[in-house]
Amino acid sequence: MAVAIAEARIGKWGERYYSGRVLQLLERGLIAFRSSTWMIVFSGFFEPVLYLLSFGYGIGKLLPTIDVGGETVKYAVFIAPALLATSAMNGAIYDSTMNVFFKLNHDRIYHGMLATSMGPLDVALGEISWALIRGLSYACAFMAVVAPLGLIPSMWGYLAIPAAVLIAFGFASIGMALTSYMKSFQQLEIINMFLLPMFLFSGSFYPLSVFPEWLQFTVNLFPLTHAINLVRGLCLGHINVALAGHAMYFVIMIICGLFFTTRRLNALFMK
Amino acid sequence: MPESLIHARGLTKKFGDFVAVNGIDFDVHKGESFGLLGPNGAGKSTAMRMIGATSSRDAGVLTILGKDPDKHGPQIRAHLGVVPQQDNLDMQLSVSENLYIYGRYFGLPRAFVKGKIEELLTFAQLEEKRDAKVEALSGGMKRRLTIARALVSEPEILMLDEPTTGLDPQARHILWDRLFRLKEQGVTLLITTHFMDEAEQLCDRLIVMDKGSIMAEGSPASLIKDYSSKEVLEVRFGSDRNQELAEKLRTLCERIEELPDRILMYTEDGEALLGQIYASGMHPKTSLVRRSSLEDVFLRLTGRTLIE
Helix, strand or coil: CCHHHHHHCCCCCCCCCCCCCCCHHHHHHHHHHHHHHHHHHHHHHHHHHHHHHHHHHHHHHHEEEEEECCCEEHHHHHHHHHHHHCCCCCCHHHHHHHHHHHHHHCHHHHHHHCCCCCCCHHHHHHHHHHHHHHHHHHHHHHHHHHCCCCCCCCCHHHHHHHHHHHHHHHHHHHHHHHHHHHHCCCHHHHHHHHHHHHHCCCCCCHHHHHCCHHHHHHCCCCCHHHHHHHHHHHHHHCCCHHHHHHHHHHHHHHHHHHHHHHHHHHCCCCC | CCCEEEEEEEEHHHHHHHEEHHHHHEEEECEHHHHHEECCCCCCCHHHHHHHHCCCCCCEEECCEECCCCCCHHHHCEEEEEEECCCCCCCCEEEEHHHHHHHHCCCHHHHHHHHHHHHHHHHHCCCCHHEEHHHEEEEHHHHHHHHHHHHCCCCCEEECCCCCCCCHHHHHHHHHHHHHHHHCCCCCCEECCHHHHHHHHCEEEEEEEEEEEEEEEEEEHHHHHHCCEEEEEEECCHHHHHHHHHHHCCCCCEEECCCCCCCCEECHHHHHHHHHHHCCCCCEEEEEEEEECCHHHHHHHHHCCCCC
């Protein structure tokens, strides 16, 4: 039966690299999630909520309102979209770096997967889809908390959920591509070294306009800055062409990430 | 002529300047148990990976069930069950979940895989461990689970890379027994090993590989017949005296091999030769007469032992 299933794909797109098994990989994610990884997923949800409580309440007392794009909004309204974007990033990065690194080098799970009739693109897409589902559930859960509190002023804010998925997709595909090149666990720390400053300086807690120009320019190169601007623009209803630019940044990330991940997995397993 | 499932001519794999597999020719027929015997680094695993369509060849012809692995990787892998040298079970999942998800990776329907799990747990003697996490299994159990996992797609060819390396003798015998059963069911087995006893037990036919090339091909019995004598007399005089007496022993026996710790003498009648040694005034500290094995074949072909 396995042969007939595999032969049904002859002549279809990417038949050497892709067998249409993304759902099966998600099934694996779900089984593993049921038994072991749910704690990590849980903490990923609470992190932005805790930030929101701590900063939104604490700093919100000192700084009741803040000007953004010509509008004056409550401080918590300002930071909520940034926290949503950041949690999409963190979830995607965890799934695509730590998680992938262990499966690749420690448990050698991909070796087992690629001995079946699956291809490397199945594995890449499957892992990334799992990260997306997490990004989606974080975004929905966070929205369910902040929307009733009146922290999402615009109806456009609902689009922040698909935007969070796009952001998770971008980070997951780049994260997986980078991880596939890493040789040791310690090298993964390089990614974390980059994440924290990006979180602190990408305009999560105050507008970038407080920075000197050279720093603004640098920070604008970071993906998280574009993620935050995209989600914040939607949540506040500041719809303009710049939002398309931010989204484009992530589309390019996704394409590059998938390309390098598939190429690298192919080189690692099909050499 | 039996049907050829795997056909290789001039199969070559290079890693930079290093030629891992150097133009080998062989055919594996339906239902047979075919072995690749050789020391570590002989190119066995590399050859296996090319056959498993997870490594591309640099030259030569290779077809598996008539298909070219460079063009039809997923379709070829659908025919194969792969047991790698290093276990790669899914540590986050239980024993039965490992079997289930592996079947799903082949795209098999849920109901089919669920039915298969019971059969495979019985085969691997792991019914009691179905809900255990993989980490809690012994080395022998993990290997049996890996074999069961490779069978979930009902492959025509089961490929085993060093299946019993690192297992204790009892676990090895259980595993051999399971592999015999598969052979009886008509599954074609492709086995690499550096254990000559394993090759003798399991393989109908084998190739002896060294440094990427095939040194000899045949059944274990015919290889022993062609490349060794009926019996081997092993004598030990103590490491300082072995070399000194080797010249004298050579006058008694046509072919002898000096190893660091002992001298092997190839003869048709070991006891008689031992008698002659005593008669010429030499008194070995220990002596042993045994049947020739594939180890002796390898020594003859390469001048080296299999496990160094």
